[in-house]
Structures are given as structure tokens and as C-alpha cells.
Amino acid sequence: MTNENTQTLVLGDVEITRVVEARGPFAPARDLVPQSGAGLWKENEDWLAPDHWEPDTDRAVLVLQTWVLRGGGRTVLVDTGVGNGRERPGSPLFHRRQGDFMESLAAAGVRPEDVDVVVNTHLHADHVGWNTVDAGGEWVPAFPNARYLIPAADDAYFGPRGGYGGGAREIDRLVYEDSVAPVHRTGQAVLWEDTHRIDGRLTLEAAPGHTPGSSVLRLESGTDRAVFVGDLLHSPVQVLQPSCNSCFCTDAAQAADTRRRILGRAADRRELVIPAHFGGTGAFEVREEAGGFAIGGWASGI
Template sequence: MKSESPQGMLLGDVEVIRIVEWQGAFAPARALVPESGADVWKANEEWLAPDHWEPESDQAVMALQTWVLRSGGRTVLVDTGVGNGRERPGSPQFHHRQGDFLGLLARAGIQPEDVDIVVNTHLHADHVGWNTIGVEGEWVPAFPNAQYLIPAADDFHFGSDNAYAKGRQEDDRLVYEDSVAPVHRAGQSVVWEGAHRIDARLTLEPAPGHTPGSCVLRLASGTDRAVFVGDLLHSPVQVLDPSCNSCFCLDARGAAASRRRILERAAAERELVVPAHFGGSGAVEVRREGEGFALTPSRW
């Protein structure tokens, strides 16, 4: 899967930079979104391919990416990818991965010490991996001056006290131990619940379902609006039918309810919708269409 150069735009007074580690075919389309029918993909092939779907292989196309926001003189990272050298035996795509994430940040003019805030929209492996780096056999925060904003419900759910309710999956235990617990030990974590205002332009809000603590980041600056939705959306077909969950959603009913609520507001307030993993331009504009929604790729 290919790496890409940083891409940027300005939303009000906030600079948004897209850091793409890789983008390509990820999984069979209906394995990723099991409730979607083959007819939906085929009927929308003209715009789903090639950025979101490979019709020949029937593979969903996704990106592993981080969004960098420069707001009010501070640098904010939204999610941190998979990380390097991680033990992820249950996720072959992420197991012992070696990427150039810090190099991509550097080429965008961002050094680790420049980062002020790290937002983890939830605590799955591909959203927290570059929270930490290995130094002399220990995992330590990758961004020494940053506050790491961690949803309380996910910290409890995936942490050792809850033990994943009925026993954590092995990969979840490993993720927490190498990418979350070291941040707590370093005193750099802020565990939040309810809502969390980063500054006058950026606010975190709960959107549970994909995980118990899944959240969205709202951007409001001038007349521009955007909502960074994490894994509420893995594919644009979920915009067409918000009842369709990904295979990774832990609470199907809750995820669908959060997805519809976020899309309804995005359509009403003309918010740019920015998922964690969309290929192509990486973001979409949505509008109401009957009982559902339609979308247009953003003008990135």
C-alpha cells in the first residue's frame, strides 16, 4: 500500500493537513460492511471506484491516515495510526508494521515536540499506535509535550480493570499496554467524558457504538464547519444507509444511532464529514435525500 504526500486546506482559521501512511485495498467489501448488499456497491460503482472500491477484486479501499489541525497556535493530531514494531497477531495488516509516519509529519513541518494535543477518537489499534515509540526497550510517548485526550469509556473498557468486560482480546490487551498505558504512566493523558472543549474552534463529543467511548471532533471556525468522525464510517455506503455497521462495531444498534445522528447534523449544518479511513479526497459533503443521505466527495 502506498504512502502519500501531505495534503492541506484551510477551514476558517484552522489549517487541516492530511497525513496518509498508506491507501489501498483492505478487505472484501461485504466483509468490511456485512449489512451492505452487492447491489449497493454495483449501483454506485461509478463514484465508489477506484477511491473506495475495487470492483474487479470486490475489495474495499481504505486509507490509514492522521489529521493534523493547527488551531489557535497549537498543533493537534487526530488519531495516530498503527505504529511501528507492534505485536498484533490478530491483525496481519498491522503486525510488526514498519512505516514512516514521523517522517511524513516532518515533511509537513511537524516535529514530535511541536505537537500540543493528541486526540484518540477511540482505542482501536489503528488509532493509537503512534501514541508511543520504543526507546531502549520501553514504550514512551512519541510526542513529549503533548496532552493525550482519551475517552473515559474506552479507557475503562479496554483497560485492565474492566478486562474487556468478558476478557480482553489479546490484540486489545497489547494495544493498551504498548500505546495507552505508557501515556498514563508519563502523566500526559487527559481522560475525559461528557464533552471536552479543546479551544474555541474544536470540541470533542461522544458518539458511542463503534466502541463504548467512540467520539467525534467538531470544528467550527468562521462560516466553516467539519466533523471528524473516526470509525463511525468506514465506507461511503454507510452514508447511503446509516444502519449498516462495519464488522468492527462493538455495539451495532448504538453505532447506527450515532451514525445517523452525526449525519443528520452534518447535513443540516453543512459540516464537512471527515472519517478516519476514507480513500480519495478523504472527506465528503452529505445532504438529506428522502429518508437517507446522499454525498459528494469534498473539494480537497
């Protein structure tokens, strides 16, 4: 995975800057989205490649990125990527990674002390890594003045009360201990349920299924609307076939139901859909089509 420059889009009076940690081929396409058939990818090769799929290797292309929202005097980060120097055995792309994310954030004009709010849409490894940094062998919050908004259901499930995700994966304990627990210790963690209004433009809503506490962030500014959907979608093929889950979803039926609901509302309200890991421009309009959904157009400017 290679680094990319930051890019910016303006919706209403909110500036949205995309800060990419890494991008590249991630996993075999049907390992990532097991229910998707080979034909689905091949039939849409003309627009899936090269930003979302490598036909020659049959690997899905993903981006690790953070969305920076600036408006109303507030700076908000949506998800914080993988982070550096993490013990992530079993995840070669994440294990002891060393990258220049903080330098890219600085290039976008964001200093750690400038960040007011960090949104973790859920608590998987690639969404919380830059919550913290290593300060002489101790993990401390990377953004000293920020409130970290964490879904309560995920905190319960992935934290010690839930046996770190039921103990099924060692990575879940490691992620919680180095990227979430330090934020609790400093009193910067804010747990929320159902909905949480950040300000007049931004509202968090529960969108469970991918994880128990998966959430989306809605933006409304003037006549513009967007929804940051986290891992509700890993690939555009899930727009075409919303019943297809990623291999990481904890509740398949609930994840599919949530995906249909969020995409349906986005189509009705003309919300720009902004997933956590899409390549290309990273954001799109959606329309209903033949009982399902289709890409209505890709965002420009990012």
C-alpha cells in the same frame, strides 16, 4: 498499502493537513460492512471505484491517516494510526509494521515536540499506534509535550479495569499496553466524558456504538464547520445506508443510531464530514435524501 504525500485544506483560520500512513485494499467489502448487499456496491461503482472499492477483487479500499490541525498557535493530531513494530497477531496489515509515518509528519512541518494535543477518537489499534515510540525496548510517548485526550469509557473498557475489552481479543490488551498505558505513566493522558472543549474552535463529543467511548471532534472557525467522525464510517456505503455497521462495532443498534444522528446534524449544519479511513479527498458534504443520506460533494484541496 502504499504511502501517499501529505495534503492540506484550510477551514476558517485552521489549517488541516492529511498525513497518510498507508492506503490500499483492506478486506472483502461485505466482510467490512456485513449488512451491505452486493447490489449497493455495484449500483454505485462509478464513484466508489477506485478510491473506496476495487470491483475486480471486491475489496474495500481504506486509508490509514492522521489529521493535523493547526490554528491559534496550537497543533492537534486527530488519531495516530497503526505505529511501527507492534505485536498484532491476527492482523497481518498491522503486525510488526514498519513505515515512514514520522518522516511524513516531519515533511508536513510537524516535529514531535510541536504537538500540543493528541486526540484518540477511540482506542482501536489503528487509531493509537503512534501515541508511542520504542525507546530502547520501552514504549514512551511519541509527543513529549502533548496532552492525550482519551474517552474515559474506552479507557475503562479496553484497559485492565474492563479486562482489556473483556478479554475477547488479545490484540486489545496489546494495544492498551504499548500505546495507551505508557501515556498514563507519564501523566499525559486526559480522560473525558460527554463533551470536552479543547479551545474555541474544537470540541469533542461522545458518539458511542462503534466502541463504548467512540467520539467525534467538531471544528468551528468563522463560517466553516467540520466534524471528524473517526470510525463512525468506514465506507461511503454507510452514508447511503446508515443502518449498516462495520464488523468492528461493539453495539450495533447504538452505532447505527449515532451514525444517523451525526450525519443528520452534519447535513443540517453543513459540516464537512471527515472520517478516519476514506480514500479520495477523504472528506465530503452530506445531504438528506429520501429519508436517508447522500454524498453532497467531495472536498477539494486535500
